Amino acid sequence: MTQPVLKIRNLSKRFPVGGGRVVHAVNCVDLSIMPGETLGMVGESGSGKSTLGRVILRLLEPSEGSIEFDGQDITQLPKGQIRRLRRDMQMVFQDPWSALNPRMRIRDLIAEPIKLHVDLSRSERDDRTEDLARRVNLGSTYLNRYPANLSGGQLQRACIARAIATDPKLIVLDEPTSSLDLSVRAGILELLAEIREETKAAMLFISHDLGTVRMISDRIAVLYLGEVVEQGQTEALFETPAHPYTQALLSAHLPADPAFKVSRLVLEGEVPSPIALPTGCKFHTRCPVAIARCAREVPQAIQVPSGQQASCLRIPNGGNIIQRKEDV
Amino acid sequence: MTLLKVEDLHTHFISRDLDNQICIAKALNGVSFSLEAGRVLGIVGETGAGKSLTAQSIVGLLRPPAKIVAGSVRFEGRELTDMPDAELNRIRGNNIAMVVQNPRTSLDPLTRVGDQLVRLHQIHSGGPKTASHKRALEMMEAVGLPDPESRAKSWPHELSGGMAQRVLLAMALMNSPKLLIADEPTTGLDVTVQAQILDLLRSLVARFDMATLIITHDLGVVAHFCNDIAVMFGGSIVETGSVRDVFAAPAHPYTRNLIAATPERFQMGRAKALGGQPPDLYNLPSGCVLQSRCAYATELCQTTVRNAEVAEGHFALCHYAGRLEEQPAVKINA
Numbered sequence: 001m002t003q004p005v006l007k008i009r010n011l012s013k014r015f016p017v018g019g020g021r022v023v024h025a026v027n028c029v030d031l032s033i034m035p036g037e038t039l040g041m042v043g044e045s046g047s048g049k050s051t052l053g054r055v056i057l058r059l060l061e062p063s064e065g066s067i068e069f070d071g072q073d074i075t076q077l078p079k080g081q082i083r084r085l086r087r088d089m090q091m092v093f094q095d096p097w098s099a100l101n102p103r104m105r106i107r108d109l110i111a112e113p114i115k116l117h118v119d120l121s122r123s124e125r126d127d128r129t130e131d132l133a134r135r136v137n138l139g140s141t142y143l144n145r146y147p148a149n150l151s152g153g154q155l156q157r158a159c160i161a162r163a164i165a166t167d168p169k170l171i172v173l174d175e176p177t178s179s180l181d182l183s184v185r186a187g188i189l190e191l192l193a194e195i196r197e198e199t200k201a202a203m204l205f206i207s208h209d210l211g212t213v214r215m216i217s218d219r220i221a222v223l224y225l226g227e228v229v230e231q232g233q234t235e236a237l238f239e240t241p242a243h244p245y246t247q248a249l250l251s252a253h254l255p256a257d258p259a260f261k262v263s264r265l266v267l268e269g270e271v272p273s274p275i276a277l278p279t280g281c282k283f284h285t286r287c288p289v290a291i292a293r294c295a296r297e298v299p300q301a302i303q304v305p306s307g308q309q310a311s312c313l314r315i316p317n318g319g320n321i322i323q324r325k326e327d328v
Numbered sequence: 329m330t331l332l333k334v335e336d337l338h339t340h341f342i343s344r345d346l347d348n349q350i351c352i353a354k355a356l357n358g359v360s361f362s363l364e365a366g367r368v369l370g371i372v373g374e375t376g377a378g379k380s381l382t383a384q385s386i387v388g389l390l391r392p393p394a395k396i397v398a399g400s401v402r403f404e405g406r407e408l409t410d411m412p413d414a415e416l417n418r419i420r421g422n423n424i425a426m427v428v429q430n431p432r433t434s435l436d437p438l439t440r441v442g443d444q445l446v447r448l449h450q451i452h453s454g455g456p457k458t459a460s461h462k463r464a465l466e467m468m469e470a471v472g473l474p475d476p477e478s479r480a481k482s483w484p485h486e487l488s489g490g491m492a493q494r495v496l497l498a499m500a501l502m503n504s505p506k507l508l509i510a511d512e513p514t515t516g517l518d519v520t521v522q523a524q525i526l527d528l529l530r531s532l533v534a535r536f537d538m539a540t541l542i543i544t545h546d547l548g549v550v551a552h553f554c555n556d557i558a559v560m561f562g563g564s565i566v567e568t569g570s571v572r573d574v575f576a577a578p579a580h581p582y583t584r585n586l587i588a589a590t591p592e593r594f595q596m597g598r599a600k601a602l603g604g605q606p607p608d609l610y611n612l613p614s615g616c617v618l619q620s621r622c623a624y625a626t627e628l629c630q631t632t633v634r635n636a637e638v639a640e641g642h643f644a645l646c647h648y649a650g651r652l653e654e655q656p657a658v659k660i661n662a
């Protein structure tokens with residue numbers, strides 16, 4: 001059996017913020033990603049998506065738990081060795097404008113990771129750079145330009161070229177299409193799908209856009225206040241969401257089609273602060289089907305009939321399903 | 329009488345380059361639409377299409393070098409484009425309210441939110457201060473801010489994005505506007521909060537019988553919250569009609585691509601056909617603004633395009649509107 005590229009266990013990340021207060025950004029997360037698999041991670045602002053992505057790549061130090069990459073426990077690996085691992089694990093950020101050094105030409109930006117990680121002669125490196133640019137559909141005329149003279153979509157292509165330059169085994173993409181227009185977004189998603197096909201790289205695709213995540217992901221993990229409340233195969237999760245939060249989140253998504261009837265479950269209030277996490281089930285302050293127990297007991301992940309894992313106390317008796325009133 | 333009628337609006341950025349030559353960016357090129365009380369119109373289009381500029385032109389909030397060079401904006405029959413500032417200010421405060429694109433920057437960071445609401449009401453409606461205060465609490469309640477009394481004492485930085493957006497809406501409602509313009513009212517908010525704000529907007533429209541213009545790049549918002557849609561590209565409205573008609577049978581090639589690029593309809597392998605460079609506003613082609621990236625373009629497209637009615641109330645700015653399929657084979661972008 002093939003082993004996962006990434007396996008994280010009980011991973012937590014806390015930020016002390018002075019006055020003895022602590023931000024609980026990521027709480028006891030278990031996840032794994034197989035080679036060639038794309039895991040979509042959704043959740044609202046502040047749910048810990050970016051923090052988790054950074055901890056996985058060891059750009060941030062975990063507070064607790066373990067990270068296994070390609071069969072190797074990298075939780076405690078010293079910084080120097082992590083740097084060598086970078087060729088196998090890359091990241092693409094939301095904002096392509098600030099991700100690239102504005103004073104470097106696109107050509108040199110794409111060549112940079114090759115220079116750092118791969119032993120190639122200068123001319124081989126140049127060839128590879130041009131290959132990569134072609135690969136991401138960036139015309140060679142752009143290679144001599146500076147970032148300021150490219151559009152957002154073109155810049156994001158350059159970022160993706162950098163990320164795939166060293167044939168990584170894992171690419172973490174943090175909202176890679178959120179700042180782009182629809183038609184440009186479509187092109188980037190298509191490119192990512194092709195790259196996945198060719199390189200069999202595993203991807204962690206972070207986004208708050210459910211439509212996009214659904215298109216690109218094999219599996220989906222839903223984060224709420226730093227916890228994975230539900231994860232499973234994309235279609236199962238979209239068709240029969242088990243966790244009340246997933247149900248509300250999916251129902252709030254508005255498909256771009258007026259013929260599509262939406263019956264929404266509008267949640268009351270806003271997400272609580274990760275500094276003062278609610279007790280018991282962290283969703284109980286907003287959950288429409290919460291019962292008294294929910295404020296005391298921490299739910300464990302259990303498998304539901306449609307195959308996903310979800311953490312809700314009411315799953316065993318079916319009380320987790322929120323009744324909808326048809327509207328819109 | 330139509331509440332808002334915008335006709336053939338042209339807004340340009342006029343500046344001088346290093347050689348002191350006049351340069352003109354033609355950012356709005358003949359925008360026309362109208363809006364009735366109780367209706368919600370959604371304006372969509374890619375970044376830079378001129379959505380915000382359309383709103384700014386309507387309410388007279390253009391900053392130099394932007395300038396309306398032609399066209400008319402009539403509100404309740406009165407022309408706004410050449411109205412003296414003082415009078416326009418009064419209309420803007422009393423009858424037209426605008427929620428701008430970035431909530432953070434439109435609240436005064438040094439004034440408690442309640443005081444900002446009161447101040448706004450005092451400027452435009454006058455009356456005793458206690459009445460303004462009461463109104464402020466009512467509007468905060470109306471936009472679903474829990475515990476308005478204590479919220480009124482908050483500083484802007486203490487508000488979450490969703491709350492800041494609600495405060496802005498409360499501000500917009502203070503003087504019971506007849507027209508509400510909301511520029512990206514839900515962008516950057518979480519989907520569950522977005523849902524709350526949109527529900528709120530919908531109930532406010534019904535309750536106050538406002539006409540509402542929502543600017544967004546989210547077709548989902550348009551599909552489910554607007555009655556009518558206007559699709560902008562390169563400073564022109566290229567298609568308008570009821571949401572149902574336009575989504576069911578988009579007539580303009582740009583609208584077709586926009587809708588085809590939504591996750592619901594997007595098919596892998598088609599992306600290249602969908603995107604392209606935005607037009608250069610300093611150097612617009614003669615004829616259709618889309619011609620360099622339109623799969624249907626022919627030589628005819630280099631000539632002036634007129635709005636064609638493809639069905640009742642459904643217009644598209646394309647030479648081949650309504651007959652794209654039977655259009656001749658000589659394509660220039662093949």
Ligand SMILES: Nc1ncnc2c1ncn2[C@@H]1O[C@H](COP(=O)(O)OP(=O)(O)OP(=O)(O)O)[C@@H](O)[C@H]1O
Nearest residue numbers: 015017023025044045046047048049050051052274
């Ligand atoms: N360096 C830090 N110090 C203190 N708190 C932090 C730090 N970085 C992140 N946080 C907090 O941790 C929580 C999780 O943040 P994170 O950026 O991971 O969320 P996210 O899910 O990526 O949100 P978004 O969708 O807005 O990008 C937030 O409450 C954030 O304020």
Ligand SMILES: Nc1ncnc2c1ncn2[C@@H]1O[C@H](COP(=O)(O)OP(=O)(O)OP(=O)(O)O)[C@@H](O)[C@H]1O
Nearest residue numbers: 341353355374375376377378379380381382393545
């Ligand atoms: N000072 C300026 N000189 C020339 N052109 C300008 C100037 N300021 C803005 N523009 C152009 O005016 C056009 C209209 O901008 P507008 O803000 O209306 O776009 P928008 O449709 O609201 O886009 P977004 O979705 O990004 O908010 C843009 O193409 C922009 O580049």
Ligand code: SF4
Nearest residue numbers: 281284287294312313
């Ligand atoms: S455990 Fe209780 S509060 Fe948590 S999601 Fe389930 S029903 Fe809601």
Ligand code: SF4
Nearest residue numbers: 616619622629646647
């Ligand atoms: S007028 Fe021509 S270029 Fe313009 S949208 Fe129609 S077919 Fe395309």
Ligand SMILES: [Mg+2]
Nearest residue numbers: 049050051174
């Ligand atoms: Mg983030």
Ligand SMILES: [Mg+2]
Nearest residue numbers: 379380381429
């Ligand atoms: Mg705008």
